[in-house]
Amino acid sequence: MTSPSVSDRFATSKTRALVAAVVIALCLYALQFVTIDGMQSLLDVTRQSAARVPTFFVRITLLLCALAAAFIFITSLSFYKRNKVAVAPWLFLFVGLVLFMIYVIVPIFQSISYSFTRWDGLYDINGVWTGKWVGFHNYKLLFQDPNFYTSLKNNLWWLVLFMLAVPIGLFIALFLNQTVTGIRIYKSLFFFPFVISQVVVGLIFAWAYNPEFGLLSEIWSWFFCETKTNIVGNLTRVCSPEPPSILGDENTATFGIIAAGLWPQIAYCMILYLTGLNNISSDQIEAGRLDGAKGWKMLRHVILPQLKPATFIAIVVTVIGALRSFDMIATMTQGGPFGSSNVLAYYMYDQAVGEGVGRYGYGSAIATVLFLIMLVYISYFLWRMYQDEVEAR
Amino acid sequence: MFPRPIEKSSFAVRTLYKLSLPIALLIWLLPLLAIFMTSIRPASDIATGNVFGIPSSFQLIRNYGEVFAKTDALRYLFNTLLIALPTMIISVALACLTGYALAVYKFRWALPIFFLFVAGNFVPFQILMLPVVDMSNRLDIINTVPGLVMFHAAFQTGFCTLFMRNFIKALPFELIESARLEGVDEFKIFWHLVLPLVKPAIAALCVLIFTFIWNDFFWATVLLRDDSTLPITVGVRTLNGEFVQQWHLVSAASLLAAIPPVIMFFVMQKHFIAGLTLGATKG
Numbered sequence: 176m177t178s179p180s181v182s183d184r185f186a187t188s189k190t191r192a193l194v195a196a197v198v199i200a201l202c203l204y205a206l207q208f209v210t211i212d213g214m215q216s217l218l219d220v221t222r223q224s225a226a227r228v229p230t231f232f233v234r235i236t237l238l239l240c241a242l243a244a245a246f247i248f249i250t251s252l253s254f255y256k257r258n259k260v261a262v263a264p265w266l267f268l269f270v271g272l273v274l275f276m277i278y279v280i281v282p283i284f285q286s287i288s289y290s291f292t293r294w295d296g297l298y299d300i301n302g303v304w305t306g307k308w309v310g311f312h313n314y315k316l317l318f319q320d321p322n323f324y325t326s327l328k329n330n331l332w333w334l335v336l337f338m339l340a341v342p343i344g345l346f347i348a349l350f351l352n353q354t355v356t357g358i359r360i361y362k363s364l365f366f367f368p369f370v371i372s373q374v375v376v377g378l379i380f381a382w383a384y385n386p387e388f389g390l391l392s393e394i395w396s397w398f399f400c401e402t403k404t405n406i407v408g409n410l411t412r413v414c415s416p417e418p419p420s421i422l423g424d425e426n427t428a429t430f431g432i433i434a435a436g437l438w439p440q441i442a443y444c445m446i447l448y449l450t451g452l453n454n455i456s457s458d459q460i461e462a463g464r465l466d467g468a469k470g471w472k473m474l475r476h477v478i479l480p481q482l483k484p485a486t487f488i489a490i491v492v493t494v495i496g497a498l499r500s501f502d503m504i505a506t507m508t509q510g511g512p513f514g515s516s517n518v519l520a521y522y523m524y525d526q527a528v529g530e531g532v533g534r535y536g537y538g539s540a541i542a543t544v545l546f547l548i549m550l551v552y553i554s555y556f557l558w559r560m561y562q563d564e565v566e567a568r
Numbered sequence: 569m570f571p572r573p574i575e576k577s578s579f580a581v582r583t584l585y586k587l588s589l590p591i592a593l594l595i596w597l598l599p600l601l602a603i604f605m606t607s608i609r610p611a612s613d614i615a616t617g618n619v620f621g622i623p624s625s626f627q628l629i630r631n632y633g634e635v636f637a638k639t640d641a642l643r644y645l646f647n648t649l650l651i652a653l654p655t656m657i658i659s660v661a662l663a664c665l666t667g668y669a670l671a672v673y674k675f676r677w678a679l680p681i682f683f684l685f686v687a688g689n690f691v692p693f694q695i696l697m698l699p700v701v702d703m704s705n706r707l708d709i710i711n712t713v714p715g716l717v718m719f720h721a722a723f724q725t726g727f728c729t730l731f732m733r734n735f736i737k738a739l740p741f742e743l744i745e746s747a748r749l750e751g752v753d754e755f756k757i758f759w760h761l762v763l764p765l766v767k768p769a770i771a772a773l774c775v776l777i778f779t780f781i782w783n784d785f786f787w788a789t790v791l792l793r794d795d796s797t798l799p800i801t802v803g804v805r806t807l808n809g810e811f812v813q814q815w816h817l818v819s820a821a822s823l824l825a826a827i828p829p830v831i832m833f834f835v836m837q838k839h840f841i842a843g844l845t846l847g848a849t850k851g
Contacts, residue, residue, distance in 0.1 A: 211708060224711075231714050250755075260673065263754040267669035271662035271725050272681065278722035279688040282699035289698055296702065350592070353574045353585070361589055363837060365596060370833045371826045372783035374801045378808055378822050379599045382606075382815065390602050438599075443844070450845040452570065460570055478570050488845070495690055502785040506805055523694040528701070528790065535698050542694040553690045557683050564679060 188251040195248035202241035209233045242270065283546065289539035290314070296527075296535045306536065313540035322514050323541065326522040329429045330498065330548070333518060336433045337440060337497035341489045344444025345482075349474075351445070352452045362449060369442040377506030380435035384421040392418040422508050428516035432503050440496055444489045451485030452478075487559065494552050498545065519545040607631055607820035631820045639810075641821055643796070644803030645828075650713050651720065651788070651799055652781040658721035659728050660773045664766065666725065667732025668758055672744055682733055689726035693786050696723075704791060716791045720781055728773050731843065735769040736762065772843035775836040779829045800825040 214233070215226040246266065249255050255262050290313055294306030317323050351362050368376065383390035400414035421431040455478065463477040479486070501520040504510060510517040510525060517525070519541055527538025574585050594601070608631060609623035635641050670682045700719055701710065709715030739762070747757045785801040792798055798806070804818075804825045811817050833840050 227708055228712050228714055231709050231712065235714075259754055260748075261675065264669040264673035264675055264678070267665045267758070268681065271666035271729065274662065274718075274722040275685060275688060275725050277703075278700060278719055279691070279696060279726060280684065282696045282703075283688075283691060285699035285702075286695045286697075296698070349571055352571065355574060355582075355586060355589075358589075361593060363834065364593055366833075366841075367597065367600070367830070370779060370829045371600075372785065372801050372829070374783075374785045374805055375822045375826050378804065378818065379603050382603065382819070383599050388815075390599060446841055447845055450841065455570065473570065485845075498692060501693070502801075505785070505789070506808070520692060520694050524697070524786075524790075527698055538694075539698055542692065542697070545692045546695040549690065549692050553687050556690065557687060560683070560686065561679075 185253055185256045187253040191251040192248055195244045195251065198244035199241050199248065202237045202244065206234060206237050206241075209237065286539045286546075287543050289535055290543045292536045292539075294535040295533040309536065313537050316537065317540050317544070322517060322522060323519075325514055326517040326519045326541075327544075329516065329518045330545075332429055333433055333436075333497040333500055334494065336430070337437065337493050338490070340437050340440035340444045340493050341486065343437075343441045344489065345448045347441065347445045348448035348452060352449060362446075366442050366446050368439040369446070371439065373436075373439070373502035374506050376435055376439055377432075377503040380431070380438075380503075381422060381507045384431055386418045386420040386423070391421070395419075422516075423512060425512050425515035428508050428512060432500075432507050432516055435507065436496070436500055436503050440493055443492060443496075447485045447489045447492075448482065451482045455481045491552070491556055495549070498549055498552075519548075603819045604823060606816055607823055609816055611814060611816055613816075627816075631816050632824070635817055635820045635824065638817070639807055639821065640795070640803065641800070641807075641824060644798055644800040645824070647713065647797060648782055648799035648801075648828075651716055651784075652778050654717045655720040655724060655781045656774050656777045658717070659724035659777055660770055662721070662725045663728030663732045663773065664763065664770065665758075666729045667736050667766075668762055670729065670733045671736035671739075672741075672762075682729070685726045685729040689723075689730060697790055701790060711792055711794050711797065713792075713797055716787060716797075719787060719791065720784070724777050724780065728777065731773055732766065732769055735766055739765055768839065768842070771836065772839040775832055775840045776843040779832060779840075782829050 209230055211223055211226050211230050214230040215221075215223055218226055218229060220226055249262070249266065289306075291308060291310055292306040293309045293312070294304070297305050299305050347365060351358065351365060386392050395418040396414060399416060399418075403413050419427065421427045459477055459481070460473070463473050468477060499520060500518055501524065504516060504518060504521045505524075508516045510521050514522075523538045523541040523545065526532055526534045526541060574582055577585075605623065608626055608628045610625055610627050610631075613624050666685070670678050670685075704710035704715050704719070707715070709718065743761060744757055747761055748754075752761075782799075783801060784799070785805070788799050788802045792802070795806075804821050807821050808818050
């Protein structure tokens with residue numbers, strides 16, 4: 176009675192497989208007819224660019240149909256039915272992994288290979304790559320480029336000063352970790368700056384730093400300025416010394432941007448620590464209190480060890496945030512004045528696609544250096560994760 | 569609780585604490601408050617130097633109305649939605665699948681692939697920039713919203729997978745095991761058993777990804793050039809260049825750009841924080 180049903184369960188469902196295979200073939204066959212020219216005539220639009228998005232959607236739809244059919248095809252095979260647990264994860268992974276490979280993993284290696292070429296990003300009329308292989312030439316140029324060293328130095332400043340976000344975040348978290356009425360609203364309002372786009376934060380601070388009518392000049396005027404009546408009879412402000420132009424000064428621009436960047440980053444670290452503090456075992460605190468630990472001693476020996484996971488994540492996100500700093504520099508100074516507030520991320524962008532430059536090879540060399548710096552932290556993070564995984568087993 | 573609960577302190581300390589809270593908050597949010605005040609004052613105030621005092625008249629509606637009337641802010645906002653929502657749906661959906669595969673199945677490649685997602689998630693954008701631009705060029709999807717969505721979705725899949733995998737890993741595995749023993753198909757287990765359990769993770773990821781993409785600036789500047797496709801972050805920067813002398817409008821536009829993520833945060837606060845503090849609590 177049971178034997179035919181068991182063998183049925185593992186047999187290939189032939190009709191299903193056949194239908195699916197036909198659908199795959201049809202979709203893939205149809206795919207080559209979906210061209211921009213074809214869509215242009217079909218939609219009766221004059222501009223090619225107007226036909227680009229519909230073309231894209233039709234292509235994607237066909238691909239998805241083919242994928243779905245492929246899925247049905249595989250699941251109707253006897254091989255799948257026998258090896259479900261071995262095959263299923265790959266079916267689950269397929270789309271996500273392929274997309275991630277195409278857009279993230281492969282480009283890393285492509286970028287590294289670009290860095291050994293001289294290329295302006297163009298192809299000739301036949302679609303042939305116009306670049307030239309130049310070996311380590313870009314790196315040689317890079318190590319003679321004073322702008323590169325400025326950017327590298329600024330990146331170091333970012334890394335070092337951005338770390339302030341961790342202790343300040345902890346401090347604010349300790350300050351807010353109480354249970355008075357309305358404290359939840361305070362906590363969310365303190366977290367507020369993190370939610371705002373970095374572009375907006377950059378604009379806010381660029382305005383705050385403005386020496387003529389910014390927030391800082393206003394505070395400055397409370398201490399150093401007096402209002403006088405000038406010859407014409409109007410009220411003018413006379414300040415000595417003059418309010419500083421933070422973003423206009425080569426020596427202070429980077430620090431002005433870092434301070435602005437710290438604002439949301441502190442908020443992030445604060446929320447990490449608040450969650451961490453929430454999960455601390457009260458037994459240990461009580462035990463510590465019985466032993467007479469108080470204040471700093473308690474923090475140092477009882478609380479901080481328990482906050483280790485929070486500290487770890489806080490440091491990781493802060494390092495990544497420091498090395499990724501781009502939006503604020505783009506909105507606040509664009510690397511200026513005279514390249515003094517450049518970082519690798521912005522300098523790369525500027526060299527590769529900045530106005531009239533188009534140095535893909537050189538830009539890729541900068542990106543590769545940035546990537547290698549980041550790789551140190553990524554490896555460390557993965558290593559820590561690996562330790563956790565091994566422990567969990 | 570640490571520090572020692574303030575209720576146990578003397579009345580003076582408690583009052584001092586309660587007084588210091590709003591003051592600290594005021595200092596903390598001072599830049600934001602100042603820009604809000606600027607956004608509701610008339611242009612004449614800024615010209616006469618009344619930047620911080622009481623506005624000579626309150627022009628909340630007029631200034632914000634002017635932003636919509638004079639600029640493309642509305643279209644920028646709409647474009648941002650067009651970018652953020654599909655990205656959110658695609659990357660969270662894909663991450664449910666990949667996260668499930670990496671958490672539930674014990675195959676040799678599970679950990680290496682998981683680490684691949686994690687590592688890719690942390691790389692600097694600049695190392696991806698030129699190949700992605702080149703590829704989008706050749707696929708002819710550069711300068712289009714779907715092109716940007718494709719990239720964002722692929723990239724965010726990394727973070728979502730990290731989150732999802734850890735979340736599913738924490739679910740009781742016996743549940744899946746027993747379903748398997750009953751002969752339930754792998755995909756049915758995923759759909760009927762696991763998916764309902766990961767709803768909180770889906771919510772958290774949706775909120776986070778939406779905010780990340782809403783605030784994205786870099787990829788939009790790299791992959792979009794056409795003014796009609798730009799999102800609000802790039803739009804606001806452009807406005808900043810155009811309206812040099814009209815700070816009240818620039819600040820109003822900046823705040824407009826910030827409002828949706830802020831609403832998202834306040835409405836979905838629990839999920840938002842759960843997403844951000846991922847891993848910060850487990851030992």
